[in-house]
Amino acid sequence: MLSVELNDLEHFCGTTIGHSPWKTVTQEMIQAFADATGDHQWIHLDVERATRETPWKSPVAHGFLTASLIPLLNQEVIDVQGKGASINYGINKLRFPAAVKSGADIRSKMELLDVSRVDDQRTLATYRTTVEIRGEDKPACVAENLVMYVA
Template sequence: MIEVKLEELSEHTGTLVSHSPWLTITQDMIEAFADATGDHQWIHVDVERAKRESPWKSPIAHGYLTVSLISRLNPQALKVTGPTATINYGLNKLRFPSAIKSGSDIRSKVELLDVAQVDEHRTLATYRTTIEIKGEDKPACVAENLAMYVA
């Protein structure tokens, strides 16, 4: 993990890169997400059918489960000290180049793209977060995500 003071964050634009620890995507996580969202498509929750019929020969994680894990993984890769709150401000870009098979290990790679002072209390940081899959060439997700730091 990298730790950076908020007032020094802009000095690292274009150079700051950090990785979270690996996280295993379990079938229980996939099914809990399906229950929370109502997305019970068989490629996610029907293990036996997915093994037989899906192109991945395994159930796969929902794309939006992957995106939601950015808020879990990125703070394990990068800690910005100083703000009283950090707010998920949204996404500029989002792509899912590859699926995550149930049981796979993933991690986030965080790159600082830009830092902008919004006003005297708020700083907006733009990151490129790449969700990597252990042993795979293509990432599961590439997102340009925004974090608003409130001082």
């Protein structure tokens, strides 16, 4: 994990910060996400049917479940010191090139694209986060995510 002072973060622009540890996306996580969001589509929840009728031969995680794991994964890649809070500020671009099968392992790869001072209290960082799937060629998710660091 990279530990860096907020004032020094700009020195890492254009670089890969690192990778998170692998995390397994379980069927229980997929079910909990479906229950929280009301998205109970069978490709996520019906194990027998998804195994039989989908090209993945398995239930798959919701794309937005994968995206929602970005903050959890990324907090294990970088520790920005000298800030009071980190706020998920938004996403400029979000794509889901490949599905995450139930039971698959994922991790994030973080690249710092930009850092800009908003004012005396706030600094906006733009990261490209690629959520990789163990053993797969295509990533599950590629996001240009924004983090607002507040002093």
